[in-house]
Amino acid sequence: MRSKTGQWAFVLLSSVAVAVLVALVGFQQKRSLAKSEVEAAYGELELALATLSVRMATMAEAVEQTPDLTPLHFSDLYADLLHSSTRTHERAIAFIPEVRSAGDLDRLLDRFRAEYEATGYPEFALFPEMTADAIFPAIMVEPAARRADLFGFNVGASPERLTAAYDALEHGAMTSSAPVALSREEGAPATGFLLLYPVRLAASHPGVGYDQAILAAGMTPVALFSDRVALSDRNIVRLEIGIGGALLPVTLSAGTDEPLLNISIERDVTLPPIRTRGFEVPVQASVVYLPQLLDAAPPLIAASVTFLIGYLLMNLATTRTASKRELEAALRSKEVELREAYRIQARSQRVEALGRLVGGVAHDFNNILSVILGNLELMKEEKIVRTDEPLIEEAIGATQRGAHLTRQLLLVGRKSHLQPRTLDVARVLLDSTSMLRRVLPESIELTAAPAAGLWRIRADLDGLNNALLNLAINSRDAMEGRGKLIIEAANSHATPDYIKDRPEEELAPGRYVIISVTDTGGGMTAATAERAFDPFFTTKHATDGSGLGLPSVLGFCRQSGGTCRIYSEPGVGTTVRMFLPVSGEAANRATAMEPPDPPANAGGRILLAEDEDSVARIMQKQLESFGYAVQRVSTGDAAWELLQGRQNFDPLITDLVMPGEIQGAELARRVEGLLPSMKLLLVSGYLSPGSGDRGQWRRDAAHGADETRPPPRTPAGNRRGDERLSSACGLAGRTQRAVEAPPASPWGRSPTPGCASRHSPARPGPPP
Structure with missing residues (x-):
C-alpha cells in the first residue's frame, strides 16, 4: 500500500513540475508581447508629437506671411499640409486670434460672413458664454467635419487652455494644455489635450482686429492608439502621459472589459520622455493580462502526458471498483423507482377494483331501494295503511338516505352520471x-x-x-x-x-x-x-x-x-x-339558462323497456296510478318489434343495459331513424362501461342519432301528470343520460337525477 502511494506521489509531483515549467514559458511569451505593445504605443505618440510640431510650425509661418488671412486661405493651407503628409494625428486644427473686444469680433465676423457661407461654416455662436475678459474665439477650423464642434469655441473661457495659450505667446514656442475634454458635452471626461503654437502678426497687417493668435490642434491618445497600434485581445495597456504639468491616464484594450481576475505583466515601467519643441512628455506604462481557460491548455497537456502512463497503469483496479459501485447505485435507484411504480399501479388497481365493486353494489342496492320506496309510496297513496302513520314516513326517509349513500358510492367509484x-x-x-x-x-x-x-x-x-x-x-x-x-x-x-x-x-x-x-x-x-x-x-x-x-x-x-x-x-x-x-368551444357562451316553460300536453301511452322485474313493476304501477297507459317489455328486441309494428306510443322509457342484442342506446338510435318525433327517456342504475359513455353518445348524436333541443313554450296548465312521470322515473334513483346539459323534461319539469330525455316538438297524446 505504501509503495503504491509513493508511486502515485511521484507521478503527481512530476506532472505538476512540468505544468509549472510550461506555464512559466508561456508567461515570458506574454510578457514579450506586452513589451512590444507598449513600445508601439510609445513610438506612435512620439511620432505624432514630432509630426504635428513640424506641421503646426509650417502652418504658423504661412499664416504670418499671409497679409489678410480668410477662411478660404486657411482651408487651402490645411489642404497643402495634407498633401505633404500621409498621416494625420490631430482631431482638428483651429485658428484662434486674441480679439480685443466684442465689437472687434463682430466686425471680424461680418468681414468673413460671405466666405463662411461659401465654405460651409455653421452659424457662429460664441461658447461657452463669456465669463472672462479674454476673448480667444475659434474663427477658422479644419477639417470641415469638425467645425460644428469647434467653431465659436472661446479658449479664454477655459483656464487650462488660456494658460497654455499665453504661455505659447510669451515663449514663442509650442506648448501643451493640461488634460481637457475635447467635447461640447458638459461634464465629459478629460481624454485629450491641446497643442498650441503662437502666431504673431507683423505691423504690416493693420485693421485685422487682432495682432496675435494661436494655432490649436487637439489630440486624443485613445483614438490615436486604437487606429495605429495593434493590441492583443487579452492585454490591457495603461499609459500615464505627463502633459501640461498633469497626468493623462490612457487605457488601451481590444474591446475586452477588465474582469476581477487579471495578471499583472508589467507594472509602472518608466519610458524615456518624449522631447518636442518647447516641452517634454514623460510616459509610464503598465500591462495586465486577462487569463482565459485556453491558457491552462498547454500546462495541462504537458502534465497530462506525464501523468497518463502512470494513471493508466495504476488506475485499472480503481476503475473496476468505481464501475461496480456505480452499477450497484444504479440498481438501487432503479429498484426504488420500480417499487414506486408498483405502488402507484397497485393503488390505481385498488381504486379501479373498488370503483367496480362500488358501482355494482350501488346498482343492485339502488334497485332494492327503488322497490322499497315505490311500494311505500303506493301504500301511502292507496291508503293501505293510515296516511298519518309515522312508520311510513320514517321508512321513506330511511330509503331516501340510502339513495343518497348510493350516490356518494357512485361518486367514489367514478360511476356517477x-x-x-x-x-x-x-x-x-x-x-x-x-x-x-x-x-x-x-x-x-x-x-x-x-x-x-x-x-x-x-x-x-x-x-x-x-x-x-x-x-x-x-x-x-x-x-x-x-x-x-x-x-x-x-x-x-x-x-x-x-x-x-x-x-x-x-x-x-x-x-x-x-x-x-x-x-x-x-x-x-x-x-x-x-x-x-x-x-x-x-x-x-x-x-x-x-x-x-x-x-x-x-x-x-x-x-x-x-x-x-x-x-x-x-x-x-x-x-x-x-x-x-376549462370549457373548450363553449367557454365564451353564457352558461346559465332558465328552464323553458313545460308543454301543456301530458299523459299518453308509454312503452317501458326494463329487464329488472321488480323495478319495472313499480315504475308501471306508478305510471298507471298517474293516468298513463303502460306497455311493458323486458328487452330492447321486444320493444323494437312493437315499434316496427307502428303501434301508437307517446314516449319510450328504456333501460340502457338489458338482455338481448339491442341495448338502450341502440334502441334510441333506431327510434331516432324510424320515429324522429317520438320522445325518449333513458334510465340506468349507473354508467357501466358496457352502457356506452357520454362521449360515445355525443359521437352518435353528431351523426343524427340524438339531439337535445329546447321544448316549445306552451301554457303550463297540465303539469301534474308530467311531474309524476319524472317522479316515477326518479323513483328508481337511476342515472340520467343526456347529450349535453340536462334539458327540461318534455313532460313538465327538469328531469330528476336518474332520468334523461331526448325530446322533440311535442305532439299531443291521449289524455290520462
Whole structure:
C-alpha cells in the first residue's frame, strides 16, 4: 500500500513540475508581447508629437506671411499640409486670434460672413458664454467635419487652455494644455489635450482686429492608439502621459472589459520622455493580462502526458471498483423507482377494483331501494295503511338516505352520471355561498373570493355544489363550529413537466380553474392527509361520518377530468383544491339558462323497456296510478318489434343495459331513424362501461342519432301528470343520460337525477 502511494506521489509531483515549467514559458511569451505593445504605443505618440510640431510650425509661418488671412486661405493651407503628409494625428486644427473686444469680433465676423457661407461654416455662436475678459474665439477650423464642434469655441473661457495659450505667446514656442475634454458635452471626461503654437502678426497687417493668435490642434491618445497600434485581445495597456504639468491616464484594450481576475505583466515601467519643441512628455506604462481557460491548455497537456502512463497503469483496479459501485447505485435507484411504480399501479388497481365493486353494489342496492320506496309510496297513496302513520314516513326517509349513500358510492367509484355544462365559476361560488350560510353556524366567518377574469369550466352543477357542501361540512367539524372558511378560485395551467412529476394525479396537460376551500381548523398530520381520500376513512366518531365526503369530492373531480389535492398543517388549518378543466368551444357562451316553460300536453301511452322485474313493476304501477297507459317489455328486441309494428306510443322509457342484442342506446338510435318525433327517456342504475359513455353518445348524436333541443313554450296548465312521470322515473334513483346539459323534461319539469330525455316538438297524446 505504501509503495503504491509513493508511486502515485511521484507521478503527481512530476506532472505538476512540468505544468509549472510550461506555464512559466508561456508567461515570458506574454510578457514579450506586452513589451512590444507598449513600445508601439510609445513610438506612435512620439511620432505624432514630432509630426504635428513640424506641421503646426509650417502652418504658423504661412499664416504670418499671409497679409489678410480668410477662411478660404486657411482651408487651402490645411489642404497643402495634407498633401505633404500621409498621416494625420490631430482631431482638428483651429485658428484662434486674441480679439480685443466684442465689437472687434463682430466686425471680424461680418468681414468673413460671405466666405463662411461659401465654405460651409455653421452659424457662429460664441461658447461657452463669456465669463472672462479674454476673448480667444475659434474663427477658422479644419477639417470641415469638425467645425460644428469647434467653431465659436472661446479658449479664454477655459483656464487650462488660456494658460497654455499665453504661455505659447510669451515663449514663442509650442506648448501643451493640461488634460481637457475635447467635447461640447458638459461634464465629459478629460481624454485629450491641446497643442498650441503662437502666431504673431507683423505691423504690416493693420485693421485685422487682432495682432496675435494661436494655432490649436487637439489630440486624443485613445483614438490615436486604437487606429495605429495593434493590441492583443487579452492585454490591457495603461499609459500615464505627463502633459501640461498633469497626468493623462490612457487605457488601451481590444474591446475586452477588465474582469476581477487579471495578471499583472508589467507594472509602472518608466519610458524615456518624449522631447518636442518647447516641452517634454514623460510616459509610464503598465500591462495586465486577462487569463482565459485556453491558457491552462498547454500546462495541462504537458502534465497530462506525464501523468497518463502512470494513471493508466495504476488506475485499472480503481476503475473496476468505481464501475461496480456505480452499477450497484444504479440498481438501487432503479429498484426504488420500480417499487414506486408498483405502488402507484397497485393503488390505481385498488381504486379501479373498488370503483367496480362500488358501482355494482350501488346498482343492485339502488334497485332494492327503488322497490322499497315505490311500494311505500303506493301504500301511502292507496291508503293501505293510515296516511298519518309515522312508520311510513320514517321508512321513506330511511330509503331516501340510502339513495343518497348510493350516490356518494357512485361518486367514489367514478360511476356517477354527471351532467356537465359550461359554468361561470364566480357565479356558482356566490350562489353556493348563499346556500352554505344557511348550513354553517353564524360563528363561522364565510368568505368567497373568486379571482377576476376566471375561465369558464365544464362540470356538473349539482356535483360541484355537493362537493363544496361536503368540504364546508368537513371544515365546520374541523373548526368545531368557530373560525374562518374561505372559498377562492383562480386560473391555472398544468404543463407536461408538472404532470410528468405527478403521475398519480391522473391529470391531463391544459387549462384549469382551481377552486380552493380553506379553513382555520386544527389541521391534519401528513399520515392522516395521505389517507384522507381513502373511502370509509374518517377521523370522526363512527356515528358522525361515513368516510365518503372527501372520496366523493375526489371522484367528482376526476370524473369531471380534473383532480383534487389536500394541503394541511397541524395547528394551522387545511386547504382542499379542486382542479376542474376549462370549457373548450363553449367557454365564451353564457352558461346559465332558465328552464323553458313545460308543454301543456301530458299523459299518453308509454312503452317501458326494463329487464329488472321488480323495478319495472313499480315504475308501471306508478305510471298507471298517474293516468298513463303502460306497455311493458323486458328487452330492447321486444320493444323494437312493437315499434316496427307502428303501434301508437307517446314516449319510450328504456333501460340502457338489458338482455338481448339491442341495448338502450341502440334502441334510441333506431327510434331516432324510424320515429324522429317520438320522445325518449333513458334510465340506468349507473354508467357501466358496457352502457356506452357520454362521449360515445355525443359521437352518435353528431351523426343524427340524438339531439337535445329546447321544448316549445306552451301554457303550463297540465303539469301534474308530467311531474309524476319524472317522479316515477326518479323513483328508481337511476342515472340520467343526456347529450349535453340536462334539458327540461318534455313532460313538465327538469328531469330528476336518474332520468334523461331526448325530446322533440311535442305532439299531443291521449289524455290520462
